[in-house]
Amino acid sequence: MYQLKISNALVCDGTGSPAYHGDVAIQDGKIVAVGTRLAGDAATVIDAKGLVLAPGFIDSHTHFDAQITWDGLATPSLEHGVTTVINGNCSLTMAPVRAEHRAFVGAVFRQIEEMPAAAFDAGMRWNWETFEEYLASFREALGINVATLAGHSMLRLWVMGDAARERCASAAEIADMQQLLRQCLHAGAIGMSTSWVDIDHEHRPVPCRLAAPEELDALCAVLGEHGAVMQVVPEFWDPDLLCTRIDILGDLSRRHAITVTFSPLFDSNATPDLVPRALERVRLQVAHGARVVPQMQTRPIDVTFEFDVPTSVFSSRPTWWATILKPASETLRDFQDPDVRRQLVDEAYNGMHPIAMEVHFPEFVVSRCHLPRNKPLEGRRLKDIAAERGCDPVELMLDLAVEESLQTRFSAVSVGHNNLERIAGPISDPLVQVGSGDGGAHVTRFATYGDTGYLFSRFVRDAAALTLEQAVFKLTGQIADNWGLQDRGRIRPGLAADLVIFDPECIDRGPEIAVEDLPGEGYRYLRRALGVEQVFVNGSAVYSAQQGYTDARSGQLVSGRARRAA
Amino acid sequence: MQTNIVPVRPWTYPREGDDWQSIARREFPERPLDEAIADLQSWNLYLVFRPAPARLTCSDIVFTGPPTA
Ligand SMILES: [Zn+2]
Numbered sequence: 001m002y003q004l005k006i007s008n009a010l011v012c013d014g015t016g017s018p019a020y021h022g023d024v025a026i027q028d029g030k031i032v033a034v035g036t037r038l039a040g041d042a043a044t045v046i047d048a049k050g051l052v053l054a055p056g057f058i059d060s061h062t063h064f065d066a067q068i069t070w071d072g073l074a075t076p077s078l079e080h081g082v083t084t085v086i087n088g089n090c091s092l093t094m095a096p097v098r099a100e101h102r103a104f105v106g107a108v109f110r111q112i113e114e115m116p117a118a119a120f121d122a123g124m125r126w127n128w129e130t131f132e133e134y135l136a137s138f139r140e141a142l143g144i145n146v147a148t149l150a151g152h153s154m155l156r157l158w159v160m161g162d163a164a165r166e167r168c169a170s171a172a173e174i175a176d177m178q179q180l181l182r183q184c185l186h187a188g189a190i191g192m193s194t195s196w197v198d199i200d201h202e203h204r205p206v207p208c209r210l211a212a213p214e215e216l217d218a219l220c221a222v223l224g225e226h227g228a229v230m231q232v233v234p235e236f237w238d239p240d241l242l243c244t245r246i247d248i249l250g251d252l253s254r255r256h257a258i259t260v261t262f263s264p265l266f267d268s269n270a271t272p273d274l275v276p277r278a279l280e281r282v283r284l285q286v287a288h289g290a291r292v293v294p295q296m297q298t299r300p301i302d303v304t305f306e307f308d309v310p311t312s313v314f315s316s317r318p319t320w321w322a323t324i325l326k327p328a329s330e331t332l333r334d335f336q337d338p339d340v341r342r343q344l345v346d347e348a349y350n351g352m353h354p355i356a357m358e359v360h361f362p363e364f365v366v367s368r369c370h371l372p373r374n375k376p377l378e379g380r381r382l383k384d385i386a387a388e389r390g391c392d393p394v395e396l397m398l399d400l401a402v403e404e405s406l407q408t409r410f411s412a413v414s415v416g417h418n419n420l421e422r423i424a425g426p427i428s429d430p431l432v433q434v435g436s437g438d439g440g441a442h443v444t445r446f447a448t449y450g451d452t453g454y455l456f457s458r459f460v461r462d463a464a465a466l467t468l469e470q471a472v473f474k475l476t477g478q479i480a481d482n483w484g485l486q487d488r489g490r491i492r493p494g495l496a497a498d499l500v501i502f503d504p505e506c507i508d509r510g511p512e513i514a515v516e517d518l519p520g521e522g523y524r525y526l527r528r529a530l531g532v533e534q535v536f537v538n539g540s541a542v543y544s545a546q547q548g549y550t551d552a553r554s555g556q557l558v559s560g561r562a563r564r565a566a
Numbered sequence: 567m568q569t570n571i572v573p574v575r576p577w578t579y580p581r582e583g584d585d586w587q588s589i590a591r592r593e594f595p596e597r598p599l600d601e602a603i604a605d606l607q608s609w610n611l612y613l614v615f616r617p618a619p620a621r622l623t624c625s626d627i628v629f630t631g632p633p634t635a
Contacts, residue, residue: 168582168624196625204619212624213579235627238612240634243574244627250571281574288569 003027004539005042009053009501014480014490016473024053026497029539029554033493048501051533052468055476055489056083056145056498057452060433061231061263061295063087063113064440065094065148070123070519072141072553077439078543080452080509080529081500083536084488084558085439088149089263090233091195091208094124095134096150096158096180102126105154111201113441122520132187135557142555143542145498147485149231150184152194152208152219164207165200174218181222190483190560191229192219196245198233217252224256227561229483236266237356239274243281249292250285259482263295264436265426267417268356275426282431293482295435296427298451298459300418301357302512304367304525307331307406311445313359313415317351319343328406335398348394357416362386362393366400368409368514374400382410411512420458424465427455433482434474443524450509450527457508468504484560496556497539500532507531576631580622593630606630 002025011034012019023038024031033040062085064074074085087093092112097105110120128134131150138146156164159176169177181192194216198206223230232249235241249260267275278294285292305311307324314320323334323344334340348361362383369375377385377400382393389396400408417423426432437451452475459465466474480489488496510528518524535543540554580589590602607614609629613622622628 199620202619203617205621205623209623209625212582216625235612240575240629241612241627244577247571247573250569254569284571288571 002032002040002042004044004046005038005040006046006048006053006499006501007038009048009051010504011491012052012054012469012472013492014055014472014476016469016477019052019469024491024499026536026539029497031491031493031495031497034491046501046534050503051501052472052504053491054081054472054500054502055491056500056535056537057081057475058084058086058479058483058485058489059437059439059452060086060261060435060479060483061089061437062439062441063089063092064146065092066109066115066120066124067440068142068146069094069125069138072138072555073143073542073549074146074440075517076449076526076528078144078535078537078549079532080450081502081532081535082144082452083498083500084145084147084485086147086149086190086483087440088151088189089193089231090198091151091153091193091206093148093151093154093193095128095131096154096184098129098158099126101157105157107201108153108206112198112206113438114443114445115441116444116518116520116522118520118522119518123518130187131184131189135188139557141553142557143549143553144537144555145488145558146555147190147483147558147560148188149191149193150181150189152192152211153206155180155192155219156207156211165204165210167210168212169215174215177215178218178222181219182226185222185226185228188557188559189228190485190558191223191231193231195233197235217255220252220256220258223258227484228258229560230258230260232260232262234262236264237268237271237274239271239277242274242278246278246281246285246292250288250290253285253290253292254288259291259293259484261293261295261433261435261482265294265296265432266356267419267423267426269358269419270353270356272422275422279426279429279431286431293433294431295433296423297417297436298427298434298455299437299509300414301416302411302413302446303415304409304411304446304512306409307335307401312354313357313412314354316354317347319347332402332406335402341395341398344398345392345394359412359415361397363413364397365411365413366408367411369400370404370407374404374408420463424459424463427459428465428470433478435479443518444522445525447512447525447527450529453508453529453531456504485558486561488558497536499536501534503531503533505531574634575629577627577629580624580626580628582624584622589628609633
């Protein structure tokens with residue numbers, strides 16, 4: 001007698017091979033039997049007729065490093081069918097971090113990942129220093145599986161102190177970093193993350209960017225000893241720079257026999273030849289024995305903002321940037337000053353676009369109004385409202401912001417990575433992994449959840465760029481293979497019973513909504529899932545569309561090849 | 567493992583303490599310094615226009631030849 005049997009499902013087993021109608025039996029957290037008609041009773045039988053049963057999705061690029069310490073479910077990941085999140089990307093982790101660096105690390109994380117300070121401070125207990133202590137601090141409360149990378153910036157900071165922000169490392173310091181990385185890998189890190197582009201809250205390069213090539217090479221040697229992976233953020237907006245970085249990654253991969261993955265592979269109207277060129281370069285490196293894996297996100301870039309802090313949307317328009325950077329009272333005054341307004345309007349229409357985005361002000365959507373009388377404007381584009389009123393859309397935005405004391409929320413929708421025709425090919429390319437979603441980050445700017453549902457709705461159903469089976473493979477088996485998560489990502493006896501039951505005709509992401517569920521004050525943006533019926537983590541039901549979350553805390557710390565080799 | 571993959575563009579890493587002068591001297595010892603610096607800068611606008619306090623770091627790519635396109 002099995003504990004659980006899911007029967008009559010359309011089984012997509014995570015290998016990409018054709019789906020079949022069948023049953024899956026589960027015992028003690030593992031898949032124990034799979035077949036077209038399984039004999040044997042079960043304590044619980046779930047009839048999944050008309051629904052797909054797939055391995056739980058793996059979200060390979062997330063920043064739940066802080067959130068996971070107060071929210072062991074990494075909400076709303078599970079609702080979307082995600083049963084494993086990979087944290088610690090982009091060189092930033094919450095460990096190993098010495099007590100004296102907590103303030104700095106917090107500031108950098110909040111800057112780069114756009115996490116509100118109030119939530120971060122209210123949520124973070126910081127009752128750890130080492131990587132091992134960090135993992136131990138939340139493992140008992142996990143409802144989702146978590147794999148974590150060690151951040152290169154944190155290794156530097158631990159070994160070099162503040163000098164990590166200033167200079168290259170000495171040979172002795174590099175040796176110490178190697179030793180520290182070994183400790184992280186033995187504690188359960190699945191690899192290391194680094195960055196060639198990120199800047200800290202003081203606009204200085206993050207510590208890992210001050211590493212000389214010998215340092216990165218030495219750390220990759222340690223990853224090689226342990227069969228661990230490396231994730232990196234390259235200059236993703238420039239074809240020559242990106243192709244050169246791909247070559248550097250190819251060399252590191254071959255020299256140390258490691259898998260390296262970079263994110264994001266990002267399409268933009270400014271450089272329509274970037275993705276094809278980068279892919280050609282990856283193909284060349286792979287043909288020469290390298291394991292270089294580009295990660296591409298499924299969703300386009302949407303940015304929601306208020307005029308309280310500057311967002312990337314305004315980064316290439318100096319007057320806007322400078323005005324928004326000022327204290328609110330001064331921003332308000334500037335927005336009403338005729339000379340400044342003239343400049344702002346002119347820049348809105350004639351200014352440069354920010355890196356990798358195309359920002360058209362009249363297309364901005366009024367997403368939330370503060371005053372009741374303005375509520376009817378919500379959800380409408382500036383240009384449509386302006387046409388009705390016979391005014392200029394940018395002037396309208398400024399007036400609205402002034403009228404509501406800068407509390408109006410606007411959205412720049414689909415400003416980058418939005419060309420379905422150009423993206424459909426690369427995203428279905430076997431060399432490309434679905435990822436770069438950034439779950440847990442940018443929470444006050446846009447929702448980083450639901451990219452999994454969006455893969456099915458846009459690229460399977462709308463564009464028919466992928467089959468159902470291929471899409472499932474891209475969210476499960478392929479990521480498990482690339483990251484060395486050997487006991488997950490497929491429906492096969494002996495593997496962990498991470499499973500999702502969904503409706504292939506309607507799985508999708510819901511609309512972006514603001515939710516006040518952070519510790520402390522404040523809201524974040526998220527998306528609920530559509531069409532995800534039930535989710536199991538290590539054999540336990542953790543979420544169902546009918547009943548929401550259960551009390552099960554069956555998530556585990558997931559280690560890669562590194563831990564098993566140790 | 568060495569491969570015969572030809573770089574998309576010639577490039578180098580900066581060394582600790584480098585500035586445009588020292589890179590120009592090292593990469594183009596035969597050329598007039600001002601000319602070499604002007605070329606280097608025109609090939610690396612992303613570094614030239616990098617706003618302070620960000621700066622040249624040892625992990626940056628400095629192109630030593632013109633763009634491909
Ligand atoms: Zn990231």
